[in-house]
Amino acid sequence: MSLIFWLLVGLGAGAIAKMLTPQQESGGWVSSMIIGLVGSVIGKLLTGILGIGHLLGHNLINDLVIAVGGAFLVLFIYHRFLADKLKLPL
Numbered sequence: 771m772s773l774i775f776w777l778l779v780g781l782g783a784g785a786i787a788k789m790l791t792p793q794q795e796s797g798g799w800v801s802s803m804i805i806g807l808v809g810s811v812i813g814k815l816l817t818g819i820l821g822i823g824h825l826l827g828h829n830l831i832n833d834l835v836i837a838v839g840g841a842f843l844v845l846f847i848y849h850r851f852l853a854d855k856l857k858l859p860l
Contacts, residue, residue, distance in 0.1 A: 779830070780806030783837035790838075791845045809841025816840065 781799060784806030788797075813836035817823035826832045 776807065776810065777803060779833055779837055780804070780810055782806065783809055783834060783841045786834075786838045787841035787845055790842055791849065793845075793849050805841050805844055806837055809839070809844050810837035811840070812843060813837050813840025816843075 781803040784802030784804070785799075787805060787809060788802055810833070814823065816839075817826065817836055826836065
């Protein structure tokens with residue numbers, strides 16, 4: 771896929787994951803994009819490890835769902851374990 775496609779998927783996934791978390795998120799669209807891109811990488815890795823990546827296929831909706839799940843996991847880990855130590859404006 772192209773870089774612009776993954777940036778847009780990352781932006782959408784980060785924004786959706788930020789809306790789903792119960793914490794107050796103060797970052798802008800750049801932090802949403804970074805969280806979404808990291809989430810998409812983690813989501814793809816987890817679906818590959820679990821062996822369900824080939825079952826889901828590769829289209830926009832499946833990629834977005836996987837990226838949102840990964841971004842939500844990134845935000846959960848950040849707020850649960852790292853927020854007091856790092857103090858990043860996510």
